[in-house]
Amino acid sequence: MSLHRWLMGMAALLALAACSGxxxxxxxxxxxxxxxxxxxxxxxxxxxxxxxxxxxxxxxxxxxxxxxxxxxxxxxxxxxxxxxxxxxxxxxxxxxxxxxxxxxxxxxxxxxxxxxxxxxxxxxxxxxxxxxxxxxxxxxxxxxxxxxxxxxxxxxxxxxxxxxxxxxxxxxxxxxxxxxxxxxxxxxxxxxxxxxxxxxxxxxxxxxxxxxxxxxxxxxxxxxxxxxxxxxxxxxxxxxxxxxxxxxxxxxxNAAWNDAQAPLEARARSYLDINCGHCHSQKGAARTSGMWLDANTHDPLRLGRCKLPIAAGQGTGNRAWDIMPGAPDDSILTYRIESTDPGVMMPELGRSIVHEEGVELIRQWIAAMSAQECGA
Incomplete structure (x- = not known):
């Protein structure tokens, strides 16, 4: 093959590559x-x-x-x-x-x-x-x-x-x-x-x-x-x-949090596991809160039901328990995930606005709990 023909062939290949993008x-x-x-x-x-x-x-x-x-x-x-x-x-x-x-x-x-x-x-x-x-x-x-x-x-x-x-x-x-x-x-x-x-x-x-x-x-x-x-x-x-x-x-x-066909409990626990469980766990940075939200925690008190908060102050929103069964408006958990105040909001990082659909899921989950759990 002549040098001229080889050069022409290479030029054609380069042009084809350029056209392919x-x-x-x-x-x-x-x-x-x-x-x-x-x-x-x-x-x-x-x-x-x-x-x-x-x-x-x-x-x-x-x-x-x-x-x-x-x-x-x-x-x-x-x-x-x-x-x-x-x-x-x-x-x-x-x-x-x-x-x-x-x-x-x-x-x-x-x-x-x-x-x-x-x-x-x-x-x-x-x-x-x-x-x-x-x-x-x-x-x-x-x-x-x-x-x-x-x-x-x-x-x-x-x-x-x-x-x-x-x-x-x-x-x-x-x-x-x-x-x-x-x-x-x-x-x-x-x-x-x-x-x-x-x-x-x-x-x-x-x-x-x-x-x-x-x-x-x-x-x-x-x-x-x-x-x-x-x-x-x-x-x-x-x-x-x-x-x-x-x-x-x-x-x-885990269930998909937005799968309407999955049980409410499974959806809410999955949502809390990925959004909160890496800190709120037996090993995590928020372990001293006593509220563990990872998938491997099953004790209702550890999950926050009828549990008094360890930390006081504005983070509680003047609500008595981390989760008040049957009453999302009286639960500290909903107060914190609904907030955008840097001193209150949970998670602390990763968001600047409220996840409205996620909040609604957690509210439904708490509302479905029986108030009798806390002896009311």
Missing amino acids: TRTPGPVHFFAEGMPERLSDWNVLYVDDGRLRLNAQVQPYDLDTALFTDYAHKLRTVWMPAGTSARYQPDEALDFPVGTIISKTFYYPRGEGDTVLRSDDAGPEADGGLTLGKVRLVETRLLVRREAGWIALPYVWNAEQDEARLMRTGELVPLTLAGTDGKHEQVEYMVPDENQCAGCHGTDLKSRQIFPIGPKARHLNHDFAYADGPANQLDHWQRIGYLGEVPQGELPR
Whole structure:
């Protein structure tokens, strides 16, 4: 073949690649130390042809019930080095190998003008990616498993939506939420700083180490809409080598908080488990409150029913018990999840507005309890 014909052939191939609008990214880059300034340095997610795409072997996943974050939608992914897999644990988060990178991208569907939509999270597109013309990317948080343990890194997306930069001190992002009723709500979306990330993910107060919160068996044990069809996430992870041996029989499974067909008790407990249980547990930062809201707590008093608060002051709203069965208006729990006062609101981080649908679920749950539990 002549040099001229070879050059012509290469030019044609390059033109075809340019027309296709896609590129083949390099491999995922695990940094064993340091804090890269750009999200793209990790190469877990990449922007190409107007889309946010997932690199090879980066797996999307979701949770039965997600932590509320000012109505943000979330694209979750996990990547593990070749030849490694997570170890199943019945209660705690899966035990991930060194080299694991977990990402969570917070975004909103775009509305008219500069607004973003307040809507239910429908999940990513079929291939796990997102079309940037349809969404506004806000931040991507990484949890990275190194030899010494996990580190949390928050990256904030720029206005051009083509890169996210490390923001160790956090950030406030002003947004205008547009509801289906036509009402607009101004939100100061808070990107947490490193200490705040560690505050939530420090699920074991004694060790002070941080751990993933979402990828527990009970949150993953349901079908996900993969590109080649729906499949149970735990089964899928085993099939691709991301999860080791799983016990036979029925595995723990939380209800989806917004599944109207599921029992009210199961829905409310699932909601409290993911939004509150990482702190309000036997090991968590709020363990001294005596109110434990994780899925493994079953003692009614520990769950707050007919329980006097340990801390006094404005956080009680002058209400006598953490949960007054049958009376949501007299329960401290509802007072705190309905508040946006920084000195009162629960959870303390992750939201600046009230999750109206979540509050209504908890109110219904408390209203359905019998007042006789407290000897009334």
